[in-house]
Amino acid sequence: MVAQGAPLSLSRRSLLATSARVVGVGTLASWLGCLAAPMDGAAAIAAALTPDRADLTPSQALEKLLDGNQRFVHRQRQNPHQDLSRLSQVAQTQTPFAAILSCADSRVIPEIIFDQGIGDLFVVRGAGNLATRQGIASQEFGTLVLGARVLMVLGHSRCGAVKAALSGVALPGQIDSLVEAIKPAVDDSANQTGDRLDNAIKMNVQRQVKKLAMSPVLGRLVEQGQLQLVAGYYNLDTGKVSVLG
Numbered sequence: 001m002v003a004q005g006a007p008l009s010l011s012r013r014s015l016l017a018t019s020a021r022v023v024g025v026g027t028l029a030s031w032l033g034c035l036a037a038p039m040d041g042a043a044a045i046a047a048a049l050t051p052d053r054a055d056l057t058p059s060q061a062l063e064k065l066l067d068g069n070q071r072f073v074h075r076q077r078q079n080p081h082q083d084l085s086r087l088s089q090v091a092q093t094q095t096p097f098a099a100i101l102s103c104a105d106s107r108v109i110p111e112i113i114f115d116q117g118i119g120d121l122f123v124v125r126g127a128g129n130l131a132t133r134q135g136i137a138s139q140e141f142g143t144l145v146l147g148a149r150v151l152m153v154l155g156h157s158r159c160g161a162v163k164a165a166l167s168g169v170a171l172p173g174q175i176d177s178l179v180e181a182i183k184p185a186v187d188d189s190a191n192q193t194g195d196r197l198d199n200a201i202k203m204n205v206q207r208q209v210k211k212l213a214m215s216p217v218l219g220r221l222v223e224q225g226q227l228q229l230v231a232g233y234y235n236l237d238t239g240k241v242s243v244l245g
């Protein structure tokens with residue numbers, strides 16, 4: 001998931017080590033300067049670390065993502081960046097244009113449904129597409145350090161994790177922790193008209209987007225116009241991804 005198979009521990013030391021490879025020593029030095037300075041941390045770090053992606057605005061990145069989904073839906077996949085020749089282009093560095101926080105559901109595969117390939121998407125997956133602490137950290141890395149311009153939380157129809165939270169049945173092991181995290185979305189959507197499960201799924205996506213927006217790092221990128229946070233919903237029957245308002 002992270003460049004050169006580095007462990008995704010975002011302790012300062014490991015982030016520095018990874019960043020040294022990703023953004024180069026000169027940039028890293030300036031970041032170190034930022035860290036040493038009295039911190040208006042996120043702004044200074046963002047300025048020092050974010051790769052130059054002037055070629056792509058957040059709205060263009062979203063358009064690129066949705067265009068890929070249109071190709072998928074209309075059986076016009078181009079399967080870009082999926083053969084061995086792509087490896088040499090991204091072996092030393094990665095600059096994914098989009099970051100996705102999606103459910104772990106085996107039917108929701110970002111690279112396929114957005115018609116993208118190796119090095120295009122920075123993907124974090126887990127049942128119920130929850131913005132956990134580590135998930136947020138990963139996405140801070142994918143956007144701030146690697147330069148993804150759009151970050152989409154992607155829920156989907158008939159999500160089993162949300163269904164479990166809706167049923168209220170006690171589940172074994174740590175599955176219950178998922179239910180606990182999704183339960184507020186079930187409660188918040190309880191009075192909405194329409195399909196109860198679908199409402200809870202969409203509310204859960206919106207809640208995770210809000211959670212991501214509370215990260216000072218991601219919030220600042222949004223404020224600076226370098227990142228767009230988006231709620232998405234994948235229809236298991238049609239393959240279409242809709243942006244939730």
Ligand SMILES: [Zn+2]
Nearest residue numbers: 103105159160
């Ligand atoms: Zn799911």
